[in-house]
Amino acid sequence: MINKKSLRKTKKATTPNIKALYLHIPFCHALCPYCDFPKLLLIKRYVKQYIPSLIKELKSLKINHPLKTIYIGGGTPTSIDLLPLLKALQPYISRDTEFTIEGNVLDFNPDLLKQYQQYHVNRISLGVQAMDNRLLKVLGRDHLVIDVMSKVALIKRYIKNINVDLIYGFNELSNDALKKELAVYQKLGVKHISTYALEIHPGTKFYLKHKKPMDSAKVRTQFDIIYRYLTKHGYVRYETSNFAKPGFMSKHNLVYWRDEEYYGVGLGAAGYVRGYRYQNTRNIEEYIKGRYRLNKEKVTKEDDKKYYLMLLLRTKDGINLADYKKRFGTNLLLEKPVITSLIKRGLLTKNKTHLFTTYEGSMLLDIILREIF
Amino acid sequence: MAFDRSHIRNFSIIAHIDHGKSTLADRLLESTNTISKREMKEQVLDSMDLERERGITIKLNAVTLSYKADNGEDYVFNLIDTPGHVDFTYEVSRSLAACEGALLVVDATQGVEAQTLANMYLAVDNDLKVLPIINKIDLPSADIDRVKKDITDRIGISGDEALLVSAKTGQNIHDVLEAIVRDVPAPTGDDNAPLKALIFDSYYDSYRGVVILLRIKEGHVKEGDTIHLMAANKDYLVTEIGIRTPKELRVKELHTGEVGYLAAQIKDIKDVHSGETVTLKDHPTATPLPGYKKLQPMVYCGLYPVDSKYYDDLKEALDKLSLNDASLVYEAETSQALGFGFRCGFLGLLHMDVIQERLEREYHLNLILTAPSVIYHVNLSNGEKIKVDNPSKLPDLSKINSIEEPYVKAEIMAPKEYVGAVMELCQNKRGIYQDLSYFDDTRMIIKYAMPLSEIIFNFFDKLKSFTKGYASLDYELDEYKASDLVKMDILLNGDTIDALSTIVHRPSAYNRGVAMVRKLKEIIPRQQFEVPIQAAIGGKVIARADVKAVRKDVLAKCYGGDISRKKKLLEKQKEGKKRMKQVGSVEVPQEAFMSVLSLDDD
Numbered sequence: 001m002i003n004k005k006s007l008r009k010t011k012k013a014t015t016p017n018i019k020a021l022y023l024h025i026p027f028c029h030a031l032c033p034y035c036d037f038p039k040l041l042l043i044k045r046y047v048k049q050y051i052p053s054l055i056k057e058l059k060s061l062k063i064n065h066p067l068k069t070i071y072i073g074g075g076t077p078t079s080i081d082l083l084p085l086l087k088a089l090q091p092y093i094s095r096d097t098e099f100t101i102e103g104n105v106l107d108f109n110p111d112l113l114k115q116y117q118q119y120h121v122n123r124i125s126l127g128v129q130a131m132d133n134r135l136l137k138v139l140g141r142d143h144l145v146i147d148v149m150s151k152v153a154l155i156k157r158y159i160k161n162i163n164v165d166l167i168y169g170f171n172e173l174s175n176d177a178l179k180k181e182l183a184v185y186q187k188l189g190v191k192h193i194s195t196y197a198l199e200i201h202p203g204t205k206f207y208l209k210h211k212k213p214m215d216s217a218k219v220r221t222q223f224d225i226i227y228r229y230l231t232k233h234g235y236v237r238y239e240t241s242n243f244a245k246p247g248f249m250s251k252h253n254l255v256y257w258r259d260e261e262y263y264g265v266g267l268g269a270a271g272y273v274r275g276y277r278y279q280n281t282r283n284i285e286e287y288i289k290g291r292y293r294l295n296k297e298k299v300t301k302e303d304d305k306k307y308y309l310m311l312l313l314r315t316k317d318g319i320n321l322a323d324y325k326k327r328f329g330t331n332l333l334l335e336k337p338v339i340t341s342l343i344k345r346g347l348l349t350k351n352k353t354h355l356f357t358t359y360e361g362s363m364l365l366d367i368i369l370r371e372i373f
Numbered sequence: 374m375a376f377d378r379s380h381i382r383n384f385s386i387i388a389h390i391d392h393g394k395s396t397l398a399d400r401l402l403e404s405t406n407t408i409s410k411r412e413m414k415e416q417v418l419d420s421m422d423l424e425r426e427r428g429i430t431i432k433l434n435a436v437t438l439s440y441k442a443d444n445g446e447d448y449v450f451n452l453i454d455t456p457g458h459v460d461f462t463y464e465v466s467r468s469l470a471a472c473e474g475a476l477l478v479v480d481a482t483q484g485v486e487a488q489t490l491a492n493m494y495l496a497v498d499n500d501l502k503v504l505p506i507i508n509k510i511d512l513p514s515a516d517i518d519r520v521k522k523d524i525t526d527r528i529g530i531s532g533d534e535a536l537l538v539s540a541k542t543g544q545n546i547h548d549v550l551e552a553i554v555r556d557v558p559a560p561t562g563d564d565n566a567p568l569k570a571l572i573f574d575s576y577y578d579s580y581r582g583v584v585i586l587l588r589i590k591e592g593h594v595k596e597g598d599t600i601h602l603m604a605a606n607k608d609y610l611v612t613e614i615g616i617r618t619p620k621e622l623r624v625k626e627l628h629t630g631e632v633g634y635l636a637a638q639i640k641d642i643k644d645v646h647s648g649e650t651v652t653l654k655d656h657p658t659a660t661p662l663p664g665y666k667k668l669q670p671m672v673y674c675g676l677y678p679v680d681s682k683y684y685d686d687l688k689e690a691l692d693k694l695s696l697n698d699a700s701l702v703y704e705a706e707t708s709q710a711l712g713f714g715f716r717c718g719f720l721g722l723l724h725m726d727v728i729q730e731r732l733e734r735e736y737h738l739n740l741i742l743t744a745p746s747v748i749y750h751v752n753l754s755n756g757e758k759i760k761v762d763n764p765s766k767l768p769d770l771s772k773i774n775s776i777e778e779p780y781v782k783a784e785i786m787a788p789k790e791y792v793g794a795v796m797e798l799c800q801n802k803r804g805i806y807q808d809l810s811y812f813d814d815t816r817m818i819i820k821y822a823m824p825l826s827e828i829i830f831n832f833f834d835k836l837k838s839f840t841k842g843y844a845s846l847d848y849e850l851d852e853y854k855a856s857d858l859v860k861m862d863i864l865l866n867g868d869t870i871d872a873l874s875t876i877v878h879r880p881s882a883y884n885r886g887v888a889m890v891r892k893l894k895e896i897i898p899r900q901q902f903e904v905p906i907q908a909a910i911g912g913k914v915i916a917r918a919d920v921k922a923v924r925k926d927v928l929a930k931c932y933g934g935d936i937s938r939k940k941k942l943l944e945k946q947k948e949g950k951k952r953m954k955q956v957g958s959v960e961v962p963q964e965a966f967m968s969v970l971s972l973d974d975d
Contacts, residue, residue, distance in 0.1 A: 022933050037934075169929075197929040220924035241929050256933055270934040277937050297937070306940055314931060345901060364901060365927040366943065373947045 018273060019068035020255040021092065023054065023085070024266030025077040026284070029104065033140040033205035034167070034198055038268025038282045039075045047080050049288045050267070055088045057265045057292050061273075066094035069252035071102075076127075078103030078112065086119035093120050098251040100125055100163075105143040105151045113158040123250075124155050125163040125194075130173070131181040138172045140205070152188050161248060162190045168226060169197035169219035171212060178222055182229045191248035195226055195241045220363060227359075240314045240362055257315050259308045265292075275299055301328065310369055318356025338371050378564075378630045382557045383451045383588065385469055385501075387493060388478035389486040393508040397478055397540040397549075398452060404546050405438040405450070407618060435468075435574070435586050435632055436619040442554045450553060451588075451632035453573065455492065461720070462847060463666055466495045467647040468573045470664060471588035471632065474502040474557030476549070477528070479535075481507050481515035484523040490786060490816075491845035493528055503528075504552055505535035511542050529813055560630030567658040568592035568600070570627075570651040575642060577696035581613060583639035587651060588632050590662060595626040599654040600637060603661045605644045608654050609637035642699045668700050670718025671779075671850065672725060672829060673762040675706060675743035675872060676732075677714030679954055679963065683738060684713045690736035691715060694728060701728060706763065710872045710956045711741055711966075716763055719745075722829060741954055743872045744969040747825045750777040750853050765871035767860045770911050776876075777853040779825045782807075785836065787844035789817045794839040802827035803856075803878060822851060826876070831970055861886055863893070864907040864914075865959045872956075875969055886916035888972040896965045899923035904959050 027042045027050075040046070070089060072082070078101065093099065100123040101116060108124075116124075126148075130136050133144050143151075155162055164185055168178060185193055197219050200206045214222075227237060235243035239257055242250065255262050264271030268282040278296040281287050299307065305328055312319045324332045332355065333339055339355065342348040347361035347368050361368055388394035401407075438450040453472055455465045469475065475496040479485055496503055505524050507517060521532030536552060538545040562569075574586040594600065598611045613636040615623040627633045639645060646668070650661035678687050688705075695701045702718040719725040725745060732738045749761045752774040761767050767776075783804070787795050792809070796819060799806075804821035812818050823832075828848060836844050861882055863873035873893075877885050886908030893906045897920050904920040928939055953960045 195929070197925075199929065216926075217921070217924045223925065240927060240931070253932065256931070256936065262933065264933050268934060270937065272936075279934070279937065303940070306944070307936065310940060310943065311931070311936065347901070363925045363927055364923065366946070367901060367923070367926050369943050370947050370950055373943055 017065045018063075018261045018263055020252055020260070020262035021058075021063070021067050021070045022252070022262060022264045022266075022269055022271070023058070023070070023072045023089075024074065024264070024269040024280075025072060025080065025082075026050075026075040026267045027079050028074065028076045029079055030140070030142060031205070033209075033211075034200070036201035036204055037075065040284060042079055046284055046288070050284070051080075051084055053288050053290060054266050055085060056290065058088060061263055061265070063092055063263065065092075067092045067097055069098040069100075069255065071100045071252040073100075073102045073125075076104045076107070077101050078107035083115065086115070086121075090119065098123055100250070100252060102127065105147050108151050108155055110154070110158075113155060117158050122159060123161040123163070124159050125192075126152070126155075126165065128164040128185075129167045131184045132177050135172055135177065138170070139167060149188070152190065156189070160191070163192035163194055163250070164190050165194045165196060166226075167196050167198055168222045169214050171214050173222070175222060175225055178225055179229060182226060186230075186233045192242070192244045192250060193230065193235065195223070195243070197223070197241075223363065236316065238316045240365065254315075257311045259304070259311045272299075304328075306373055309372055313355075313357055313365060313368065314362075316356070318350075318354045320354055321350075322353065336372050342368055342371065378561075378628070379559045380446060380448045381451070381560055381630045382448060382474065382553050383453065383472045383560060383630070383632055384474040384476060384553060384557050385453050385455050385472050385496075386476045386478060387455065387489060387496060387503075388508075389480070389483070389489045392478050392480040392483065392486075392489070393540045394478055397476070397506070397508060397538070398454070400540045400543055400546050401450075401452065401550070402436065402438060402619075404543065404550065405440045407436065407438045434619075435617060437616040437632065438618075440550055440554070443551060444554075448554055449631075453588075453632065461723075462491075462495070463668060464574075464647050465492060466499065466664065467571070469495050469499045469501060470648075470662075471571050471573045472499070472501055473560055474504060474553070476553075477503050477505045477524075478508050479505065479520055479524060481509045481517055481520050481537075482512050484520050485527045486842060490527065491847060502557055503530060504549075504556055505530060505532065506549065507532075507535045507537050508540050510537045511539040511544060526815055527813075562589075562591040562629040564591075564593055564629040566591040566629075567656050568594050568598075568651065568653045569658045569662060570594065571662050572602075572645060572649040572651060573647055575645045575647075575699075577642050578636070581636040581638070583636070583642050583645050585635045585637075585639075585645060585651070586632070587627075587635060589627050589629050591629055591658070592653070593626050593628040594635065594651070594653070600635075601652050601654040601657055602644065603650045603652060603657075604646060604665055604667070605649065607644055609639055611635055611637045642696055646699060668720060669850075670700065670702050670720060671825060672719045672721055672745045672747065673716055674719070674725060674745040675708060675711065675714055675741075675763065676703070676717050676729075677708065677711040677741045677743075677872075679739040679741055679951065681712040686736065687715065687732070687738055687740070690732050690738060691717070693736075694731060698728075700724065708743075708765070708872045710870045711743075711954065714741075718762070722833075739951060739963075741872075741963045741966050743966045744875055745829050746876065747779050747829065749858070749876060751775075752777070764860055764874040764876045767874075767876060770859065775855045776858040777855050778858060778876075780805075780822050780851045780854050781825050781828060781848040782851045783821050783823045783828065783846065783848040785819045785821070785844050785846050786812060786816055787819065787840050788815055791840040791844060792817050792819060795819050795836065795844060798832075798835055798839050799823060802832055823848075824854075824856065824878075825850070829970075830972070859910050861889070861915075862909045863889065864905075864909060865893075865897075865961070866902075866904050866957060867907075868957045869909075870956055870961075872966055873969075882910055883915055885969075885972065886910075889969060890916045890918040892968045892972055893965055894918040894920055896962055896968055898960065898962070900958075900960060902958070 026039045028039050099121045101121050102125040105126055128148050129139050129141055131145050200211055200213055230243045237243050238249050261272045267287045269280045271278050276296050277299055279294045280292050281294045321332055346358055349358050386394045434454045436452050440448045440450055442448055453468050455468045507520050524532035524535055536548050569591040570587045570589045572585050572587050575583050578584050596611055596614050599608055600611055601608050614627055615621050616633040648665040652658045678684055691703050700720050703715040706716040707713055729742055746764055751759050751761050753772055754774050785795055799821040804823040807820040807822055810818050836846055857879045858876050859879050861875050861877045862869045890906045890908050899920055903922045906918050907914045908916040931939055952963050
């Protein structure tokens with residue numbers, strides 16, 4: 001006789017292993033004027049209670065296999081002692097696990113890097129944002145250009161795979177300054193560059209101070225500059241806003257953009273596990289008490305189609321039409337005739353196997369999606 | 374058996390929006406136990422949602438109350454509601470014609486306002502006894518002395534006689550009931566004369582056909598009679614007679630002075646008009662009641678579903694609405710830009726608004742309305758005369774000898790300090806000065822002949838803002854006059870959009886063209902390509918503005934937590950897109966087609 005329990009077991013056994021795990025560390029030394037991620041100032045009392053709660057949430061997932069990627073993001077993970085967490089993560093790490101920690105430039109020192117290395121961290125993501133002291137001040141960062149130069153050199157001695165975050169599309173940044181900044185990253189030999197057009201979100205300092213957003217045509221021009229410079233220098237634009245040297249794409253972020261499942265733990269973190277997308281609470285008190293989930297939503301087939309289109313079209317390769325058919329049982333081009341007109345309008349293009357955006361289409365992706373949805 | 378006529382009181386309530394007409398009506402119903410507190414839905418008389426939201430009464434209603442007065446005798450009150458807007462002046466006058474008295478309600482915190490005056494004059498025209506009532510005396514900001522003086526000065530009846538009430542708390546409502554008994558005259562008329570009854574409202578009921586609300590002026594009517602509608606020249610067999618309390622209560626007969634309803638298997642509401650006289654086929658009255666007018670639509674516009682697959686739904690909805698609205702006319706038309714739809718005729722702009730809202734709200738239709746137009750008389754060079762109610766149908770200029778447009782006689786009453794401003798406005802709107810006279814010490818009447826098309830283009834709103842809301846406007850169709858008119862086309866991305874064509878006065882065409890392209894530039898969102906917007910007359914471009922192309926429309930970051938949020942945002946934006954119409958290669962929001970109404974081109 002089959003009982004419910006054994007049924008559940010069978011189902012679990014057939015679910016492919018989830019590859020990725022995201023952990024959120026919400027603490028920061030200072031709050032950046034543009035940041036709308038879940039974050040709070042470093043308060044010792046909270047840190048002391050937060051890490052155990054985070055580890056508890058991690059264990060509750062009952063992950064019983066090694067992960068392909070682990071990503072500790074923030075906030076500023078390097079602002080606190082991660083040792084207990086690093087220890088707790090060791091069972092999920094195998095030889096080829098990509099393990100990234102996000103950090104603040106000034107936090108890095110040889111002891112910290114040795115510790116990270118010892119616990120198999122093999123990728124560092126640096127919140128550099130700009131390479132001009134005046135602009136760094138505008139963006140509310142506490143480091144200087146010279147700090148970036150010396151810290152990148154230091155990190156490279158321990159961990160070669162480095163990403164830098166770059167912010168563009170704000171009025172103080174001139175096109176010339178942007179070009180210079182790109183040249184520095186290239187010379188520093190960073191493997192991966194994430195670009196962010198400045199968005200002014202409610203609740204941020206920029207929003208409260210009525211900072212004037214840059215005209216969208218100018219923002220586009222700045223991205224054109226970034227694209228031209230980086231592709232000329234051997235970086236591949238493998239996602240809307242991300243560039244990498246061959247072999248250095250972020251495996252972790254590709255999980256998101258390929259609409260694959262991932263675990264997410266920590267304050268405000270999101271996850272996609274066994275057909276459900278969930279969102280954690282942004283309230284630290286609640287989180288510490290172990291009330292993790294804010295909401296949880298079953299992803300229907302129709303929802304999933306939207307997620308799939310929205311995410312896959314961000315990638316360089318776009319949508320593998322055979323994969324789409326396998327996943328949803330339909331022929332995308334027949335199902336969404338508007339795609340033909342989007343191709344005519346020069347926003348999408350296709351080859352024998354894939355449908356993907358043109359360069360113009362990649363900059364107008366939301367227009368495309370509003371029509372396909 | 375007829376009720377003793379000396380114990381009948383027929384009256385209306387006249388009030389400015391929000392001065393408490395509906396609340397007072399509710400209180401009267403409640404304190405005469407017509408409706409118990411338990412049954413009381415706030416503001417019973419305004420039964421359409423739309424009316425309740427806007428605080429205006431569109432559809433008339435009537436209700437019969439019974440009241441035992443302090444003198445120990447029983448009275449029957451017929452409260453007849455009136456709509457309150459310039460589009461419906463005629464209906465107001467017909468419902469007032471069914472009464473002997475009117476309660477004039479003035480807000481103790483506001484004083485007399487323009488709309489009150491306009492209806493007040495209709496009451497005076499109909500020889501009604503007017504009882505002033507100052508409402509909202511419970512409010513801390515009530516200024517009773519000032520409002521009394523206001524009534525004396527502006528309305529010309531003594532404010533000291535006004536009853537002081539709070540319809541909200543029920544304070545002094547009893548005094549109102551007694552005043553109605555004491556001061557409103559009882560109806561007169563000969564119950565044995567041939568039937569003469571006034572229709573003041575009607576509505577369609579799927580079981581009984583058109584239900585007529587009527588006031589018997591002379592004679593009587595009973596079930597089984599064959600009635601004759603004098604203007605329509607049609608006969609019907611009466612199947613049901615009753616009064617509304619407000620629930621319908623069947624009675625055998627209605628007698629002189631009484632108010633009630635009548636059903637007679639009338640299939641088409643277009644045969645039944647307010648102001649019509651009902652008499653008996655076999656025993657007819659010699660002369661109909663005075664004041665009957667057949668209402669003609671004055672304003673036409675195109676009505677289209679945003680998504681053309683809802684054409685049949687729109688047709689069905691219009692069919693249903695017109696069952697209850699004799700003034701709504703429509704016929705199918707086709708637009709190159711908008712596809713299949715209807716050209717609809719309305720009494721005025723409010724009527725148009727109300728129909729639009731009802732179609733959207735009650736029938737869940739997503740609609741595009743084109744700018745309203747009057748009916749032009751066009752004299753062609755070949756001697757033929759044609760009528761044009763759709764600017765895009767105006768023939769080529771070379772084939773036109775002259776174009777005539779409807780003028781109205783506009784009567785504006787305003788406090789004398791605003792006369793200069795009002796005249797300037799009328800002058801700007803091509804008005805032809807007729808007369809200026811004192812109405813009383815403080816107010817003047819300004820008369821202009823004006824093109825109706827100018828009245829449609831936000832004249833009323835401007836008049837209000839020029840006079841701080843104190844002016845009242847009344848107009849009636851006068852005559853057609855030749856004007857120097859041309860058709861102005863709008864081109865989007867080089868294509869003429871028929872639904873955006875308007876007929877304009879040639880000397881102001883340039884200003885209107887500039888204002889129009891500027892306005893459209895504000896409304897039309899950026900698209901993938903730059904979109905030139907041009908205004909042209911006879912193929913010659915007179916104004917241009919460009920909607921710049923959108924260069925970047927993509928979320929810069931999309932990581933774990935952003936994904937669900939982003940999908941929801943896109944879905945929401947997709948919903949918003951449904952309010953856009955794809956016109957050629959350009960996406961145009963619905964409101965663009967009406968934008969000409971909100972132009973500031975002076």
